[in-house]
Amino acid sequence: MARSTRSVDWGFPRWRPYGAEREAVKVRLCDREGCDKPGDRPAPKSPNSPERWYFCEEHAGEYNRNWNYFEGLTAEEAAKREADERRTASGYAESKHNGWAGPGDGSRSRDEMRALDVLGLDPDAEFELVKTTWRKLAKENHPDIRPNDAEAAERFQAVQAAYDVLRAGEERRQWRPDVEPTD
Template sequence: MAKPRRSNDWGFPRWRGYEESREAATVRLCDRHGCDERGDCPAPKSPNNPDRWYFCQKHAAEYNSKWDYFEGLEKAEAAERARTEQRDNAGYAEASHYSWGGSGDGSRSADEMRALDVLGLESDADFATIKRAWREKAKTVHPDVKPGDKEAAAEFQKLQVSYEVLKAAEARREWHG
């Protein structure tokens, strides 16, 4: 008589892994010709069509990078659609103080993200790094270093405004605790 095999789930069915059985699991491959990766990212074949391509992550990113939301619209129509969507999504901006909206983890506003881009920093930079980057960049374009250079003066202004935005945000974070 064969000895019964003990289960790996210790009697708790929820501990069983997905697709742990011995049967072959059906895996859909990427629809890109020649790609053997798993195709688990659906993408529409055409607008208002229920048919989908299924790409791997790499090819889905490539497909989406060429996507133009305003393709085929006149300039006025595109501007109207952008304005309408901005109006319809204004509720998210209003709720940003609850950390419901915004980019990344919700800890930085869009203005802060733009200021970090001007300074060439990542979104998770701490204030000491921000101050160091601002000083390094400001030293190269300061009006005392480059007197009479209008481009350097404009760049210095951008750096100043970016630093002020990030400094005010840091002060708010410290004040709110």
């Protein structure tokens, strides 16, 4: 019987996906000496280098276990680099404000929550209560009432700043009720 020269993907349905080639596929082997598995996991050869090793899964795991990102740096340089990278990656830090069972109903920002702590109020306090508490604390700690008292003056400034933050947040919610607060 004669051998058929026809391919299996003639006509309909196609038995092979579009773009598939009939030729051999090039496979990069693992860069580890003596390994014949496909090397499909890139790993940097050195910090901040564009050159890469290509390992199989097993050898990539072994390489990552022994990887020291700060190799060759002094302790001060390593601390500086870590601080710089934490500053630029702050958006990826763990979101503590999204935790379950946190205080408040989510309508107030982190700064407003701190301001409520300064005034000694609960996270869900109404603005009228904020206003009356602010007036009471401002009268108690005012520099005209307590002259030459540095602690009272400092407390008065903290109470004023807290009230300013809460008042601005309340005004923002009144003018734009559809906008969610940001931290």
